[in-house]
Amino acid sequence: MEIKKLINPFTFEVNIKNEIISNFDNHIVRKLSSMKSQYMDSQAYEDLLKKEDSLVYEVYEKLAPELPGELMQGMSIVHPGKVGDEYFMTKGHFHKVLDTAEIYYCLKGHGYMMMETMDGEWQAEELKPQISLYIPGSWAHRSINIDDNEDLVTLFCYPAIAGHDYATIEEKGFKKLLIERDDKPVVIDNPKWKTA
């Protein structure tokens, strides 16, 4: 057999209470200022930003070799909050290698994953503890925290070659948005959405 091992097996500990994984390789922090034009209500966004450049979400990454058979993984934390009526959320992205899947396993909190394909099909799935979500290849995805107080905490994994395409969503937005109406999450059309 010629195929040799590239790295050794490794473990990390998932600390659900403290919302962190041990031995992570990267800690990504996204503040409100990095999400310009992602939220529907531009005025609410500017007003909130003037008050505080809030921490919207964080990601702890555990890396693997960028090869077809390997997997990247990590923990995602979306903090509670709203911009106007729109919940705090991740930027959302397609994978650069479009036809690569991703799995999210929810550990804490309450939220939704908003998903859509390049040809405009969309789907939203509820996230709560012990729910495992499968996002097949070719679906963009954005985590949304609908709880007023608690963080939305998930574990994720995806093929190591997937990469991230944030630009498509930054340009055209998601077709659907999740906003709060009468204390409940409601899916509405995104007035700023551009077809691809």
Place this chain on the structure above:
Amino acid sequence: MEIKKLINPFTFEVNIKNEIISNFDNHIVRKLSSMKSQYMDSQAYEDLLKKEDSLVYEVYEKLAPELPGELMQGMSIVHPGKVGDEYFMTKGHFHKVLDTAEIYYCLKGHGYMMMETMDGEWQAEELKPQISLYIPGSWAHRSINIDDNEDLVTLFCYPAIAGHDYATIEEKGFKKLLIERDDKPVVIDNPKWKTA
């Protein structure tokens, strides 16, 4: 964009208490009788089998299209027990597409993952709740339950094209075994091991 979606996103619920996932596609059951010659102590194996064809482990699979960017997942349950001094364990396998990784996330119980490469390097990692284990491509792996009473329950995922090669391990065995000595797990050489 020409790449079209193959399946829609889906969720399942992980029931840790009842050790099952909702909406599973397959339920695999491995009894002692299916593990002939896997255990070191052949006499203890035959004696135990005469008494009862015990349930050693179970797997609930959630399938995805067998394509490079997709991921298979599921829940694995190794029941407590011993064949002589050797703990109940899974058969263990390489992936048919050898250089594909696998992730295990432990939900319940206490055990080890025994791993080895084709060229005889080996590694054992402890599994307990909230431990995530990364098995890179080219490492065979076997789950072992070291608890006297509790099941070892893990979630797993791996590239959908990986496939299973059980034959190599059935033929040559694992280089190292985990047995109980003075109430503790100890790694020993497998007297039946054959080099590849």
